[in-house]
Amino acid sequence: MKEAVRIVVIDDNPGSLELLSTALTRPGVAVHTALTPVDGLEVVRKLRPQLVITDLVMSGMSGLDVLQQVVRFDPSIDVLLMTAHYTTETAVEAIRNGAADYLQKPVKIAHLRERVARLLASTEQRRKLTAALLDDQDSDFEGMIARSSPMWHLFAMIQRIAPHYRSVLVHGETGTGKDLVAKALHRLSDVTGQFVVVNCSAVVETLFESELFGHVKGAFTGADRDKTGLLELANSGTLFLDEIGDMPLSTQAKLLRALQNQEFLPVGSLKLQRANVRVVAATHHDLRVSIAEGKFREDLYYRLSMVELSVPPLRERREDISLLARHFAQKFGREFHKQVTGLTPRALIVLERHTWPGNVRELEHVVGRACMMTDNVLLDVEDLPPGLIAQNGPEIEEPRQGISPLADQERRIVEEALREAGGNQSEAARRLGIGRDALRYKMKRHHL
Numbered sequence: 001m002k003e004a005v006r007i008v009v010i011d012d013n014p015g016s017l018e019l020l021s022t023a024l025t026r027p028g029v030a031v032h033t034a035l036t037p038v039d040g041l042e043v044v045r046k047l048r049p050q051l052v053i054t055d056l057v058m059s060g061m062s063g064l065d066v067l068q069q070v071v072r073f074d075p076s077i078d079v080l081l082m083t084a085h086y087t088t089e090t091a092v093e094a095i096r097n098g099a100a101d102y103l104q105k106p107v108k109i110a111h112l113r114e115r116v117a118r119l120l121a122s123t124e125q126r127r128k129l130t131a132a133l134l135d136d137q138d139s140d141f142e143g144m145i146a147r148s149s150p151m152w153h154l155f156a157m158i159q160r161i162a163p164h165y166r167s168v169l170v171h172g173e174t175g176t177g178k179d180l181v182a183k184a185l186h187r188l189s190d191v192t193g194q195f196v197v198v199n200c201s202a203v204v205e206t207l208f209e210s211e212l213f214g215h216v217k218g219a220f221t222g223a224d225r226d227k228t229g230l231l232e233l234a235n236s237g238t239l240f241l242d243e244i245g246d247m248p249l250s251t252q253a254k255l256l257r258a259l260q261n262q263e264f265l266p267v268g269s270l271k272l273q274r275a276n277v278r279v280v281a282a283t284h285h286d287l288r289v290s291i292a293e294g295k296f297r298e299d300l301y302y303r304l305s306m307v308e309l310s311v312p313p314l315r316e317r318r319e320d321i322s323l324l325a326r327h328f329a330q331k332f333g334r335e336f337h338k339q340v341t342g343l344t345p346r347a348l349i350v351l352e353r354h355t356w357p358g359n360v361r362e363l364e365h366v367v368g369r370a371c372m373m374t375d376n377v378l379l380d381v382e383d384l385p386p387g388l389i390a391q392n393g394p395e396i397e398e399p400r401q402g403i404s405p406l407a408d409q410e411r412r413i414v415e416e417a418l419r420e421a422g423g424n425q426s427e428a429a430r431r432l433g434i435g436r437d438a439l440r441y442k443m444k445r446h447h448l
């Protein structure tokens, strides 16, 4: 039989507790309630629920302390905070500290059910992922293929932050998947408006402001009719500022004002336009360096970087290479009407050795080109670009310097233990026969 879902609800208001319990109880879902944080934590320790729902402001102990204790006890338990004092800033802060979600009180029942269902589904997804990892199935998050832990960390953060953010800054080298991250944030945010892309490096500086803010007829030579700007198009939706580091300084000042005031003037116009947008900005530059060089405004940086996400380069998550390569092989195989289903182990070894300065985009090109060349079911070394084979060919010995092989092995073992324990650190430590602190130390050391 399927194991029941266990939820623990903690609230010092008996009425509210009763309401939540009734709203969530159903066949297969057991809801346990507690009127004090201390009692609640005791129930959590005893039952090990999948989800804890707690009020933020209670006498004795705050919901944030409850969160901290639950996360310390078992980080795989989701904690949902409720508060009458919802602000985007406190929501983001709570999520940074490990909360799974943050809801405004009084909680609307339908909304609560939906969010709880979503959280439980995502735990379910994680479990599926663990299963998938063991037998090497594809698994994706909003179209992103990955199995490395830094990427699944990123996905969890995207899922949690999406309903709450006003602005997110996405870092990452070219080709790492920043566009996909931006789209995932938009799709999971429930906004009603459009996803509008502003490519800050492609627009000619003089035309930038009219692109972004629009203009009225006669605003400048050549403006022969009114033009709607991208900011207005994105109203109630998401404005994706791609390569924000390349935005001209003068435009940066105007953008900041528009975001702060939630309104702006089209070029040549005296009529203010509303701009209620969520902003995702992406860059491959280190903006702090750009600020130091006087190329980027510090105040705009702070406005945009309420949440910062970073997409790791492919060479720091080599576990993803074979998964991505097979995914692209099948995609291009279908596209080119070929029988391609994957790659030979030899070819995969070559790809896994490459450092991928162009990241996933480069891998996509290499596999696409190989699919074009081949008539076989599996792509082989000969189908890869000669330059890439010369650098990483199967006859080349694994480099011995750099990472010590022992550390490499340890990293793999620790990762595997965490995966098998479904991310539960206590369980992983137990399986490895070491203490939790030792495990934490190793995780830190290997950036897990």
Ligand SMILES: Nc1ncnc2c1ncn2[C@@H]1O[C@H](COP(=O)(O)OP(=O)(O)O)[C@@H](O)[C@H]1O
Pocket (backbone or CB within 6 Å): 143, 144, 145, 146, 172, 173, 174, 175, 176, 177, 178, 179, 180, 181, 324, 360, 361, 364
């Ligand atoms: N995790 C992933 N799974 C599948 N495809 C990916 C993944 N990451 C990137 N891609 C693909 O690689 C290419 C480059 O990604 P993109 O988001 O444009 O990178 P960036 O914006 O960081 O330069 C795109 O074709 C994208 O679809």
Ligand SMILES: [Mg+2]
Pocket (backbone or CB within 6 Å): 175, 178, 179, 242
């Ligand atoms: Mg991009």
